[in-house]
Amino acid sequence: MELIYKGKTKDVYEMDGGNVLLKFKDDVTGEDGVFDPGANTVGLTIEGAGKSGLRMTTHFFEKLIEKNIPTHFVDSNIDEVTMTVKKAEMFGRGLEVICRYRAVGSFLKRFGAYCEEGQPLNAFVEVTLKDDDRKDPPINQDGLSQLGILSIEDYKKLEELTKEISGIVKDELALKGLELYDIKLEFGRHIETNEIMLIDEISGGNMRVYKNGVYISPMELEKLVLA
Incomplete structure (x- = not known):
């Protein structure tokens, strides 16, 4: 396999046959040693974070496939902390799509003059360009x-x-008494069919989840969801 990209939380390899292999790492996004799913820098390394994220991702992608939602997921190997996916073309240099159910994070920083922390939002969708420099x-x-x-x-x-997709994740978490505040998703086009599909991952590393108003860390979230 050929390494084609070293990412913050995953490395990407070209496979024979046209698929791509994602190798999950224990690095997570954040600042000053504090985890933040909205950050664009690696903030810390948590042992086991990669495997935890892959378990969650596999669980949710399998749920989406059952509902005929297009994704890049093919299969995963938890022991090797890898996921095989269909090759996708990004939109521009990459987009991040955030669905917000509560006013927290960057939304609160930008619009705090007009809302209170934790104020309910009706599946507010916003798109950002993947551009660390900006x-x-x-x-x-x-x-x-x-x-x-x-x-x-x-x-x-x-x-x-x-x-x-966000609604499915939100409902699944609610079954465990958990509340989804926001989630960050990525999309691309299937190289062969040109279909828009969900790519990247769905894990505690790209969402904020609370229980009775208390924030749940990514690895704790995985234990609660998959228990």
């Missing part, structure tokens, strides 16, 4: 269209998929 700037559908990154029609599909 701190992942937010962009709307007109901007995406005019810059040739994503058509208005595809944006609507992206938003629809984001709300559907």
Whole structure:
């Protein structure tokens, strides 16, 4: 296999046959040693975080496949901390799509003059450009269209998929007495079919989850969800 990309939390390898292998790492995003799913830098290393994230990701991708939602997931190997996925083409240099149910994180920092911390939001969807140097700037559908990154029609599909996927995750967590505050998703196009599909991962590392108002860490979340 050929290493094609070293990411913050995963390394990406080209496989024979056209698929891609993701190797999950124990590095997590954050700042000053504190975990933050919205950060664009590696903040700390937590032993077992990669395997924990892969277990959660496998669980949720299998749920989505049951509901015929397009994803890049093929299979995973928990022992080797790897996931085989379909090859995808990114939108531009990559987009992150956030679905928010509570006003926390960067949303609160930007709009705190108009809301209170933890204020309920109705599946508010926002898109940011993956750009570490510019701190992942937010962009709307007109901007995406005019810059040739994503058509208005595809944006609507992206938003629809984001709300559907986030709702499934939210409902699944609620069964365990957990509340999803926000979740960060990534999408791409299948290289062969051109279909928009969910890529990357769905784990505690890309969501904020609380129980009775108390934040649940990613590895603790995995134990609660998969218990």
